[in-house]
Amino acid sequence: MVEHDDEEGVTAEEQAQAEALARALDGQASSPDGAAPADALETAALLRYAAGDGELDEGRAEAVLDALWPPGAQRPGDPSSAPALMRARARWRGPALAAALGFAAAAAALLWSRPGAEVAAPADGPQLQAPSEAATLPAPPTELLRAQAAAARDPATRDALDTAMGSYREAVLRRLAAQYPAHVGMLEAPAPRRLP
Amino acid sequence: MRGNSQPPDALDWERECLRRAQGGDREAFAQLYRAFAPRLYAQVLMPRLGQRQAAEDALSETFRMLLERSADLDADGRSLYAWLARVATNKALDMHRVRTRSARALANFEGLIAPLREGAESADAVERDATRGRVRETVDQVLTALNPRYRRAIELRFLEEQPRELCAARMEVKLGTFDVVLLRALRAFRVEWESRHG
Numbered sequence: 552m553v554e555h556d557d558e559e560g561v562t563a564e565e566q567a568q569a570e571a572l573a574r575a576l577d578g579q580a581s582s583p584d585g586a587a588p589a590d591a592l593e594t595a596a597l598l599r600y601a602a603g604d605g606e607l608d609e610g611r612a613e614a615v616l617d618a619l620w621p622p623g624a625q626r627p628g629d630p631s632s633a634p635a636l637m638r639a640r641a642r643w644r645g646p647a648l649a650a651a652l653g654f655a656a657a658a659a660a661l662l663w664s665r666p667g668a669e670v671a672a673p674a675d676g677p678q679l680q681a682p683s684e685a686a687t688l689p690a691p692p693t694e695l696l697r698a699q700a701a702a703a704r705d706p707a708t709r710d711a712l713d714t715a716m717g718s719y720r721e722a723v724l725r726r727l728a729a730q731y732p733a734h735v736g737m738l739e740a741p742a743p744r745r746l747p
Numbered sequence: 748m749r750g751n752s753q754p755p756d757a758l759d760w761e762r763e764c765l766r767r768a769q770g771g772d773r774e775a776f777a778q779l780y781r782a783f784a785p786r787l788y789a790q791v792l793m794p795r796l797g798q799r800q801a802a803e804d805a806l807s808e809t810f811r812m813l814l815e816r817s818a819d820l821d822a823d824g825r826s827l828y829a830w831l832a833r834v835a836t837n838k839a840l841d842m843h844r845v846r847t848r849s850a851r852a853l854a855n856f857e858g859l860i861a862p863l864r865e866g867a868e869s870a871d872a873v874e875r876d877a878t879r880g881r882v883r884e885t886v887d888q889v890l891t892a893l894n895p896r897y898r899r900a901i902e903l904r905f906l907e908e909q910p911r912e913l914c915a916a917r918m919e920v921k922l923g924t925f926d927v928v929l930l931r932a933l934r935a936f937r938v939e940w941e942s943r944h945g
Contacts, residue, residue: 561927569926572933573911575852576904587852591933594940596797596854598905598933601886604799605879607788607806611799615807616780620814626771628815 689722761827769817780810783828787835789879795839797854805838859937862944889939897932904929 568588574580575587576595596604620627698715767775784806792802812834813827820830839855846853863881890898896918903914915925 565927565930566923569930570923572930573926577911578852580850588930589854590937591930592852592854593797593856593859594933594937595905596793597856597859597882597940598886598901598936600793600797600856600860601879601883602906602908605789605793605882607785607803611803612781612784612788615784615803615810616777619780619807619810620773620776622773624773626768626773626776626814627811 689719689726691719758824758826765817765820765827768814776814779813779827783831784810786828787831791832791835792839794857794860795836795855796842797856798851801842801851801853805835805842808838809835859940859944885940885944889936889943892939893932893935896928897935900925900929900932901936 567585568591571585572587572591572595575592692715698712702709702712761779764775764779768779787809788802788806792805793799796802796805809831813831820827842851843853843855860878860882863885864878890901893901899918900914903909903917904911909917911925911929912922914929915922918925918928920928
């Protein structure tokens with residue numbers, strides 16, 4: 552090995568920078584000790600650009616295109632495409648479920664905590680007993696989720712959401728009434744409609 | 748060739764491709780992609796990111812944005828390239844913001860090549876190639892002005908794309924010494940470059 556003038560006077564800091572630069576140029580993550588010096592890294596990127604990195608490789612370009620929009624697939628981001636619809640449903644499933652559960656919890660709390668409800672029951676009438684099984688609430692229908700998604704995009708469609716929510720509310724009430732028939736009259740709510 | 752100021756038929760072609768792509772025509776989208784992706788990559792993304800993989804990721808994100816926002820684009824008489832270039836620039840900036848977390852060694856050398864551009868960043872392929880031609884020419888001139896060992900280190904590592912172990916062997920120095928020589932060579936190159944185009 553031959554020593555040259557340009558190799559003299561190397562400080563520990565410069566050596567560390569040189570090693571960090573070497574790692575960065577090899578595509579390795581920077582070490583906790585320090586990142587590669589920006590001035591040298593930028594100059595190296597310029598040289599690589601001039602040497603050919605500035606050109607988008609045709610094969611890589613087509614691979615990026617295929618990943619973006621696979622051949623034969625529907626347009627990504629199309630609201631009517633199946634994946635987009637599933638994502639929209641997934642986005643609303645949580646809030647809709649939470650709303651339904653909240654609604655059910657409120658209804659149940661009202662039923663069970665109504666002051667004097669049990670006292671007011673006639674002595675010769677049917678005694679209130681907890682049902683053997685808790686009611687299973689209906690899942691929010693697709694129409695409701697669609698209406699919620701549409702209302703989120705366009706407030707002008709809220710009427711449709713109200714209609715869909717009203718239908719769902721009725722379905723929940725019907726289910727609760729079927730499971731807790733003794734409480735329906737005490738709530739003085741309209742008689743539940745006959746289930747279809 | 749489609750630049751920022753386009754003849755009406757070129758703009759019509761862009762709008763027609765965009766309209767068909769919105770309707771689910773992948774080939775129309777592919778035509779737009781093939782027309783603009785190489786220019787975005789060479790003129791906007793690589794100079795700001797300095798790394799192939801990062802530039803490809805940003806390119807993909809830029810065209811994903813086009814797919815998602817195409818219905819909202821205004822037909823304001825300008826080429827789609829202007830919108831794409833703005834999105835790509837923002838994507839590059841976002842990548843720099845998360846650079847520490849992503850541990851990517853990104854490098855923005857746009858400032859070094861900006862003086863070699865004639866006018867604004869162009870979508871024009873002729874201007875793009877001319878810029879790269881001027882960059883290569885200037886690289887050659889600057890290398891000629893360097894200390895021969897610095898020039899050799901740069902040529903081996905970046906123009907011949909040799910691994911550093913081989914570079915060190917070819918220069919008959921230890922690996923650690925080669926790393927230092929290369930660092931000094933790059934700094935000397937930059938000083939010379941900026942003295943010409945600072």
